[in-house]
Amino acid sequence: MNNINRPEDEIKYENLPKNPMRLFGIVYPYFAVLIIIGGLYWVYNLDWAYKNSLKPVVLQRDTVAEPLVMKSGSIMEGVDVKVVSQSTPELVKKGEELYKANCSSCHGDNGEGNGIAGKGLNPVPRNFKQNDGWKNGSNISGMWKTLEEGIAGGGMVAYDYLPVLDRFALIHYIHSLMNDFPKDSDSELEALDLAYRLSEGKETSNQIPVSNAKAAVENDFKAVNEKAGQIEKNLIFYRNEPGAKLILEHSIDNRKLIISLLRSDSWRSSSKALAGELASNINTNGAKASVLRLNSSEIAKMHEFLLRTFSQI
Numbered sequence: 001m002n003n004i005n006r007p008e009d010e011i012k013y014e015n016l017p018k019n020p021m022r023l024f025g026i027v028y029p030y031f032a033v034l035i036i037i038g039g040l041y042w043v044y045n046l047d048w049a050y051k052n053s054l055k056p057v058v059l060q061r062d063t064v065a066e067p068l069v070m071k072s073g074s075i076m077e078g079v080d081v082k083v084v085s086q087s088t089p090e091l092v093k094k095g096e097e098l099y100k101a102n103c104s105s106c107h108g109d110n111g112e113g114n115g116i117a118g119k120g121l122n123p124v125p126r127n128f129k130q131n132d133g134w135k136n137g138s139n140i141s142g143m144w145k146t147l148e149e150g151i152a153g154g155g156m157v158a159y160d161y162l163p164v165l166d167r168f169a170l171i172h173y174i175h176s177l178m179n180d181f182p183k184d185s186d187s188e189l190e191a192l193d194l195a196y197r198l199s200e201g202k203e204t205s206n207q208i209p210v211s212n213a214k215a216a217v218e219n220d221f222k223a224v225n226e227k228a229g230q231i232e233k234n235l236i237f238y239r240n241e242p243g244a245k246l247i248l249e250h251s252i253d254n255r256k257l258i259i260s261l262l263r264s265d266s267w268r269s270s271s272k273a274l275a276g277e278l279a280s281n282i283n284t285n286g287a288k289a290s291v292l293r294l295n296s297s298e299i300a301k302m303h304e305f306l307l308r309t310f311s312q313i
Contacts, residue, residue, distance in 0.1 A: 067209040071161045078201035079164050081193040087172040095173025111177035121155040128178050139182040141192045143171045228258040234309050243305025250291040257286030271303035
């Protein structure tokens, strides 16, 4: 009797589709090798496994904004936009004078963008003879925006310091150089007036570069600090005088107290004003809270000494 469970001497490959598990013993070593290789690769690259695959963006920390242009403040009268939007010989003549003084060096005498000062600019100055490529438009509203705000990233700076009527005159003259330009509708002129309040007039403040402002603050602090140092020396030198003695006794920081008094003139008028000045910024101006307990006679002695000492510097 044949034993049907007896192992076969060799695999009958025609029976594999019916029982594919018989291949496990053959393919297992290959799978084991692949798993080991994959695991080794993973461990070897573990440091990079959790890093973002996107390229890092490096911030341009060395980018510096261009300094503000120094200019004086002014009071500009309001205008009737619909009236000044109409070209007149007087406005064109005025605009020609302004153009020669402010624009021709870059845009050229005839507005073709070939001025001497514009040779090295990138982008090159606007050629008013060309109708294409205007950033803000070549109508009155668009050119006003350019004169008011300038063009970022280009050589065109703002001319907002020019009086309102002068800017309209400049626009009319530039239009006289152009072959053609779009006309503004009533609604566009109304929007222009509303956006920049041209009919109300305008008051502009003085403007200086940040570097100038920083230098002015530093120079002011240096000058005040030097004065305070001289006054502090006198205070210590005359420390036995009643007024000086009271100041030293009721001061947390002599230099800070002197600087606070140098920056204010209100205390000079009377001893009562001095008491008010000291009390208003107690503990932050270098004075102790005990100064509030001083009587009028003691305050008067302090006031007399301070006036005399400050007047000598």
